[in-house]
Amino acid sequence: MAHIAFFILPAAGHVNPTLSVARELVARGHRVSYALSENYAERVLATGAEFVPYPMDQDRFLATMVPQQDSAAYTDQQEFVNMMKWMLELTRQTLPGFEAHFEDARPDVFVCDPSSFWSGHILAAKWGVPVIRSTPTYVANEHWSLHPPVDTAEEQQEDPETGELFGVIAELLAEHGVDKSIGAFADEVHSGPALVYLPRAFQYAGDTFGEEVGFVGPCTSANSFHGAWEAPATGRPLALISLGTLYNKQPAFFRACVEAFADLAWDVVIAHAGGVDPAELGEVPEHVRVHDFVPQGEVLRHATLMINHGGTSTVLQAVSEGVPVICVPQMAELHATATRVEQLGVGAKILRKDISPELIRETVLAVAGDGKVRDAVARLRHEIESAGGPAAAADAIERLVVPVPAGA
Structure with missing residues (x-):
């Protein structure tokens, strides 16, 4: 039995696809833990997983993490800076408690949402535990990205506010023994094995992604949170x-x-x-x-x-x-x-x-x-x-579990 820990952005569109995966892992005999804001307790516990809550200001989350521009492109640098500040603050707030909670039963695999804060990624790097990304939307590579390319330092002088923020993130990584530059850490957050809750045919440039990116489909059909509903008997559309x-x-x-x-x-x-x-x-x-x-x-x-x-x-x-x-x-x-x-x-x-x-x-x-x-x-x-749905997602997670040597 492996221990799988989910660190997911606390938004329904990000959480809901993972619940069927957790349910499948529990059915296979694995221990599953979720680090999530308190309002998701009922949904998580219904899967058979353990719930590791943290407090969160929901109004601030909505104001900071939900883009407000009705635009077909990400263009607001200040929105990005505000989001990074919030992610850093929540990481610093939650990391000590998560480390204490998981210290005596370290996960064998972390399932981390790249859009969420970094506590799971830092613990995984600190303990040498594999990570698989969990994303309900598009992934990026050199062939396609929803975000515009970041200019190099030679092309554009670094924004002072962003530079200061990156310095604090570097200090946080050093505090926890993560010997990586900010760039290398960010690359790890957004690369490597992945669960993508789309079919490959729906992903932009889907045929350019390798096999480590698992396009497992939406994984939401088994979820129901809002009671019963009776269809009209009219026969109309x-x-x-x-x-x-x-x-x-x-x-x-x-x-x-x-x-x-x-x-x-x-x-x-x-x-x-x-x-x-x-x-x-x-x-x-x-x-x-x-x-x-x-x-x-x-x-x-x-x-x-x-x-x-x-x-x-x-x-x-x-x-x-x-x-x-x-x-x-x-x-x-x-x-x-x-x-x-x-x-x-x-x-x-x-x-x-x-x-x-x-x-x-x-x-x-x-x-x-x-x-x-x-x-x-x-x-x-x-x-x-x-x-493949939840079964394919669970298979991908299980492939990352390092087998215990015989006699260990």
């Missing part, structure tokens, strides 16, 4: 509308959706994740049902189409149920997914600035009635099913 949990405070968008479907013979499920007061939506027709949350997988099994924010896990969960998608992206990563949806023909993209009831209605009817879209969804669904 069904649309599910959700902007996830981070970009959901948009009453104007949801009102436009209500208006778009008001005169259509469809059933509609709106899940706003607490982002709006239902009173802000005005008069809602009987065939449009408004919820805080719904069991997304269950609704998708009955859906004809989904409108969402372009979250990669959400898009792929829909396609894995045979459902085309219309994406309304909110920031760079979501724009990349919405564009990929268009490129692969599994749905459409609407920019937030263009939202209107008329455009929503027109796009819904076009996507739902297009046989080429249905064929493309079927092809990508097959790619998802072939990716």
Whole structure:
């Protein structure tokens, strides 16, 4: 039995794909631990894993780690600096407690989210334990990256604030006996073995990544956190509308959706994740049902189409149920997914600035009635099913476990 420790960014889109993997590892007899913020305790414990909580200011997390620019590219240097400061602060805050907790039962493998803070990576480097990345979105290499290239020191004088920040990070690494430069440490965080919760066909330049990058698919279908849901017995098409949990405070968008479907013979499920007061939506027709949350997988099994924010896990969960998608992206990563949806023909993209009831209605009817879209969804669904899911992810983790020599 191995001990596997997950250090994951405390956001639903990052946590949820890992839960099925943890459940699979527990079923295989492994000990699994999760270092996560306290609000994920119930989900983690339901997998059979141990929960190692830390306190976190959720409002600050949202303000710091969730990009606010509605742009197709990452361009805000100050957002990057603020994020790095928060990651450093949370690393320093949590590292002593994590080291004390895991000292007597050191993990055999760390599963670390490159987007999260660095406590797991530092402990892995300090103890010589292998790390596998866990990412629900795109990975980068020399052929493709969502982020712009970083200028060298010769090309651009280093920003003083960034330079000071890097100096503090270097001190932290030295304090814990990690004999690596910041550049080498950063390279390790973003390279090496990986679990990517996409099929290779959905990754940009997917055929340029080696076998150590495991494109295992979305891994979300077994997760259900929001009770039961009963499908309407009308036999009409069904649309599910959700902007996830981070970009959901948009009453104007949801009102436009209500208006778009008001005169259509469809059933509609709106899940706003607490982002709006239902009173802000005005008069809602009987065939449009408004919820805080719904069991997304269950609704998708009955859906004809989904409108969402372009979250990669959400898009792929829909396609894995045979459902085309219309994406309304909110920031760079979501724009990349919405564009990929268009490129692969599994749905459409609407920019937030263009939202209107008329455009929503027109796009819904076009996507739902297009046989080429249905064929493309079927092809990508097959790619998802072939990716291997939680079993393939667990296999990749097990391959990193160093066998104990006989007689040791």
